[in-house]
Amino acid sequence: MGVRDSGRLADGVVLSGIAKSFGPTRVLEAIDLAIEGGEFLTLVGPSGCGKSTLLRIIAGLETADAGSVAIGGRSVDHLRPDERDVAMVFQSYALYPHMTVAGNMATPLEMRRLTLAERLPLIRHLSPRRPRVMRGIMAEVRAVAETLQIAHLLDRKPAQLSGGQRQRVALGRAMVRRPRVFLMDEPLSNLDAALRVHMRSELAELHARLGITFIYVTHDQVEAMTMSSRVALMDQGRILQLGTPADLYDRPATVAVARFIGSPPINLLEGEADGTGGVRIDGVRLPIAPGVAAGTRVTVGIRPEALHPAPARHDGPVLRARLKRAENLGAEWMLHATLAGAGDAPLVVRITAAEHDAAAAAGLLGEDLALAVAPAGTHLFGADGARIAVRRLAGVA
Amino acid sequence: MRPGRLIGRIASHAVLLAGAVVMAAPFVWMLLTSIRPPEEVFGAVFDPIPSRFAGVENYGQALGASNLPRAMLNGVIVCGGILAVQLLTAIPAAYALARLSFRGRGLLFGLVLFGLCIPIQVPALPLYIALANLRLLDTYFALMMPFFLTVFGLFLFRQFFRTYPEEILQAARLDGMGEFEIVWRIAAPAALPAIAAFSVFSVVAHWNDLYWPLIVVTSSERATPALGILAFRDAETGGNYGALMAAAALITGPMIVGFLVARRAFVRGITMTGVR
Incomplete structure (x- = not known):
């Protein structure tokens, strides 16, 4: 169990009875899952098993038909995505294409620290407070960019970056918020094989350094095995087995788990x-x-x-x-x-x-x-x- | 280059050239007529080159003997006003129709498509009566009001927003933006090519419009560019075609320059929204 630099215990995430259907299709069937604070939990499974939907429900981007999500012991079902204090890294990185790297990374902080009037074009210049707040934001953005080694890219637009650099910017945009929970939806699947292996160890290091709860979605069992403290293997809207990577490999609960984990x-x-x-x-x-x-x-x-x-x-x-x-x-x-x-x-x-x-x-x-x-x-x-x-x-x- | 390919290229260029000539000929003829002396306009001899340069008197008459500068200023006001309101309403509406799910969305979009099929001539009479009853005839508002809501723009922007990546919108929601802020800070900047394309369509259409200004405008203070040209055709000046063409050249000039400047964004906007 990891501890944040502030000294307080990291926040756990508890899912109880999460169910979701898209039309007649049952995507999730009453998922119960307790994720401990500071844990690196991976949701792994074949495409269409419901793992991304589950992640979006935790983020608040989708609403569950039934069940409840609690973060740090409190229900967040009634909270908007930005009020849940979670950050997410998307498969496509989802950077704002017309903003610079600095603008992308500053946006979540601007949204929290500036009022609506202070964000409006023209009118924002009337605020005497804004320059000071923006200086503070930019200092934090720069500090995060330096830990990710992208400080030299702050003035570029996403289109001018390589896949690996965009990946780091997406991580940086999530990190500047200092979220309670870090959600990642297949963040490595658009990288080439060599970079993917490299980023695996970087993500594991990042998790160790931040000490916050990571929930990671992937269809790649190698990523699940190498980075996670625990793995939840999902198929057809159910969790087939939850355990450490060694549990899943050495004691598969079902033939489906045995078939999915392990290469060859x-x-x-x-x-x-x-x-x-x-x-x-x-x-x-x-x-x-x-x-x-x-x-x-x-x-x-x-x-x-x-x-x-x-x-x-x-x-x-x-x-x-x-x-x-x-x-x-x-x-x-x-x-x-x-x-x-x-x-x-x-x-x-x-x-x-x-x-x-x-x-x-x-x-x-x-x-x-x-x-x-x-x-x-x-x-x-x-x-x-x-x-x-x-x-x-x-x-x- | 192989001879077959060379012939093919010559043929395709010939076709393109013919098309260009057909398109450009009226403009060239307009420019030539605008510098032709009046006695030559309907001369028996067909000679493309004027015998005498009469540009100064024609253009002088176009600018001086009419309210053309005022008409062009009115054109700027009316086109700018229409475009501003169109963008302010069509962009959020298109975003809602493309990306938000709510009851009745399909029906509303059906109404938008239905609206595309109705020409201005159909509601012209009720609009005129309404404006007359409100004593708003012969005002800028009367010139602009029927065009504030644009179903064409709405449709164009909706097609664009439909292709916009969902994950970026979700990232913006996680960052704390509401839907209105997403529209103006995230979606609209990405739609700039589509906005440029639509702006060209809108400004050209209302700059050149004759039908609606002819109905609601009676005073020369509110005349739009097209009405300004019309002044040269009335009994007073007896159909001075040289000055008429000079006025036409002055009025189409800004449009041509504007299009050339926005050409690249315009073409990109048209191709990327799939409204080819």
């Missing part, structure tokens, strides 16, 4: 419980299903790094596969294979370069591939998609 994606194999604590996949028995009735259809999820080329004398269960293609990524290799037998299910195996070289030297990487299954990355899901507790496999890999 988890290998999913259809099998049948044999009633004696094992699952049969194409004739191979994996002893991982204690207490599951015989004949139950189950889905076995195996992370790519949980599969290893098996030595010839391997005493654990082994999946037989046909190697199709091997990709060298430098530090590691991806082996693309299909499961031998009727299914022809695709399998991806991720091994380190050292393991690859050793396996290749031992002649294990022929067309016929034997794959040992490591227990830690193996997950079992019932027919309804829910997780079934997996007993650790003993003596494998």
